[in-house]
Amino acid sequence: MTLHPPWTPTDAVGEALHVLRMSGTFYCRSELSAPWGFTLPAMPGCLWFHVVTAGGCLLEVGDGVRELREGDLVLVPRGEGHVLRSDPRASTPSILAIPHDMPDSRYAVLRHGGGGAPATMVCGAVRFDHPAARTLVGLLPDLIHVPVSPLTDRLRDTLRLIALEVEELRPGGEAVITRLADVLVIQAIRTWMGTAATARTGWLGALADPQIGRALALVHRDPARDWSVAALAAEVAMSRSAFAARFTALVGEPAMAYVTRWRMHVALDRLAGGDTVARIAAELGYRSEAAFSRAFTRVVGEPPGAARRALAARDAPAGWETAVG
Template sequence: MWTTPSCAIPAVTGPLGETLHMFRLTGTLYCRAELSAPWGIDVPTLPGCMTLQVVTAGRCWLEVDGTEPQLIGPGSLTLIPDGIPHRFRSAPGAPTEPLFDIPVQRLSDRYEIMRHGGGGELTQITYAVLRPDHIAARRLVAQLPPVLHLDRFDDDDAGWLHSTLRLVAREAQALQPGGETMLTRLADVLVIQVIRAWLDTAPEARQGWLAALRDEQIGRALTALHRAPEHDWSVAELAQQAGMSRSAFAARFTDLVGEPVIRYLATWRLQLAHDHLRRSAEPLPVVARRFGYQSEAAFCRAFKRAYGVPPGQVRRDGAEAG
């Protein structure tokens, strides 16, 4: 479990900051939980999702296999980036109930209130299940630790945290029109701030793809590639963006990212196309050109090699899910 120190969080700029700018979340579920001791909740695996927990009153224990149990107090928030199973308890050893076995008051498709427990000391938690909505977000999430915890700050530099948590608590209590949209935007802010703190202090944030984004030269090439995935990039042209020789650029890119630049470009394009197909009704030839393919046939062949199904199937699946 990673826990931020009690200090101000500086902004992350450059290619890494631009990647955070692409970080978008879709709110899948918001729950305002009113829990009276003794209580315990067993949260199952939530594939493709991350969870954000904000304790607005009281305290609880968070347990994630492979990490030490964490006591979470009021004004603290915890991010579990990869949807792994976890448990909340009022006290160590308190019995738990499976999350989906606990009755809730459903206010909409995405918003619910849970009242659960034995009638003792009260804990209130605003719980969000969120889905990263861009390939950059998913790549970043893949490098995060299993749990990120942001302690309550007591200094003036962390006014953003207090203000945002107050807004979360207010929206969770008020249930006004547009409340789900507000909570989604506030969740964006909280998730990005937790990640920024980790990026600034954790040694693991200077490895792999994140190290490549931080690299002054490779970062410039990645920024250019990300901004214009449809461009007919060559290794020589990307090396020019980085201000390096072709051979030195190719070697450093592979060393930092873990794959050659042209393979990275092909994967990036197809992942963008996959996401786009689930949301768009654009004709396939237009989608192909949007992501750097000169013909629909070439795009379809590459897509099927990567995903095992043709682009049209992903589009149909996306329409049914919507």
Template structure:
């Protein structure tokens, strides 16, 4: 199932004046796998844990209950979407006490590598849903996703302000109801929009979205400095230069950055560079020296020492362990 994740979706960079928007633009969602499901009560499905993945469910008719360890059962009605940012295992049920089968024990009709149809249940009331799995491959995306709650629930039908979601869910429902030419492509793009918009809705309403790193990204001055570091990690930034870019004194910039982000600016930059380098080592076959230069290191030896100190393994060892 996870091996079928194939399609890359990349977005143009957001304006430098919108650092939080830029993080959303570089989520780099990677290939969506869809399942269009028709369930008849009683029914129940156990979804497995999927590491480094986000899962979503859109109920296009009927309703279902989402049950997850540590969370109250959640009723997901028609026109609603739930996003599970951390890929945790969950159950989707016709009733909170319904029996459930593991996902891979339920037969499906495989339409393509990324699209399948499931019919499951006891023959009663019908619920139709579209589910999917997406992955993300940027350091900024991983930090953002780590801050999201276990479940994001968006109920468009009950919110007059969410016309975008109502319209998009309507398109998903129509595409899911028939296999028209190009339907896979349309649904892929719609799902990418839904995931990003669900995260945006949380950012706009959740109190915790105004704390820490997210608050720093929203800050007009700190956000500008963060965006510069994210876009140009190879540059030899200094605290004074970043403070100047932010229009602040060096001392005021350093104090506010540490207060909001939770670590000094140069420590943040050093760790950001190392995380970027780690991702490049795993995702490319570029020479270690080239990766080191893109991470802002003039010396491959200095990069290797910093990398091993932070991750506990040298750059070459990381690659060898990934291949093994």
């Protein structure tokens, strides 16, 4: 039996949020004065966030332009390149070309602009490592803009704490800002999940279903267990046929196809972390390395060795990470 700490959520939505643990690729506190602007590079596999702690700016991503005001929070969930600037005429050099102060390898202070109206921001690029987190982030819209007016009290309190740290950076302030920023990202995603109509359909909607959501949580917690449709149905007190039909209708694929695909998500994580194929196969409940490799190739489209090489190439430092690291 798999044991979990007492704070592990018992509902599938809570568990999906529980695993939104981030590894910060980069955080930046920006002290800006109009006119100012810069272009942020694409960061595939990362989520960009921006918190406006004073002043305002324009955000341009894709074909859209958003006006951001003091207290606004915006997420770019799939790490698309985008532009921030004080006004439509401000030039936007690559942020990689603008000098930064670097208190540590993953935290920068940017001072930039022409000496006019001030603005301050906290920005960052974070990566989610858990497969459930990456699945959830993949379902988010291209842009999440949380304006100041409808913010919940908890979001507002977190923003206030970040703004106070930015105004008076004390010893350890960088660590406080990055931790608060991580909390803010999770709060923003939770706010979107609670209000967006699209969050009530598909995989996210299935997470909220009392029975299918519980079945998903069981698979996520213990993917190595010898699951069957009958075993999952018994766990959630449904008949086998009713469970199978409801699972497919809500999730969009049969239960056992989901179990196998989820195991391969976990396997990809383990490969990226350096585990051997033999160890991954054993820990995911496969009787042999060959059986695991066949299943992996069928689902992922390439053998584990090739996938490991592709993951290594993806995670190699380049561009922004090299420049700031």
